Amino acid sequence: MRFLKLMVILGVSVGLMYACERGGKANPSEPVAKVSVKTDAQSIAKGKELFESKCAFCHDADSTHTTVGPGLKGILKRKKLPTSKRPATPENVMRQLVEPYKDMPSFSYLSKEEREAIIAYLNTL
Numbered sequence: 001m002r003f004l005k006l007m008v009i010l011g012v013s014v015g016l017m018y019a020c021e022r023g024g025k026a027n028p029s030e031p032v033a034k035v036s037v038k039t040d041a042q043s044i045a046k047g048k049e050l051f052e053s054k055c056a057f058c059h060d061a062d063s064t065h066t067t068v069g070p071g072l073k074g075i076l077k078r079k080k081l082p083t084s085k086r087p088a089t090p091e092n093v094m095r096q097l098v099e100p101y102k103d104m105p106s107f108s109y110l111s112k113e114e115r116e117a118i119i120a121y122l123n124t125l
């Protein structure tokens, strides 16, 4: 029994380590579904509303100053994302929302459309 428990614990830790390794590595060659950034006023307004209710208490939209998470001013105009150092592409922001790099909660419960609206808004910062 003890051995079995040990094996289970070992298996889980190796699995976790593997997951962390994969999540933490910037791998630009990894296939990510292409995200086309919406620029219509309606999407941007919807994204702003979502940002204010779901992101603003951890992220400042008007600076690069870190509160709980990094400030997101000009996030999609930068070369790299602030924490993961992945290229600052809409695909990598989408990825952050679905499978966050580190301590951020996941927003995979939002619809794809809602996540795209948030990205449309981030694109205006």
Ligand code: HEC
Pocket: 051, 054, 055, 056, 057, 058, 059, 068, 069, 070, 072, 075, 081, 082, 083, 084, 085, 086, 093, 096, 097, 100, 101, 102, 103, 104, 105, 107, 118
């Ligand atoms: C509870 C606090 C919290 C909330 C809410 C939150 N974030 Fe974050 N965010 C973080 C932290 C902490 C990081 C640093 C990286 C990490 O932990 O994944 C981060 C990192 C990021 C990054 C940079 C990721 C990178 O690769 O460097 C982006 C972009 C981002 N958040 C966008 C958002 C958006 C958009 C929302 C709202 C839908 C949001 N965050 C909600 C805490 C939060």
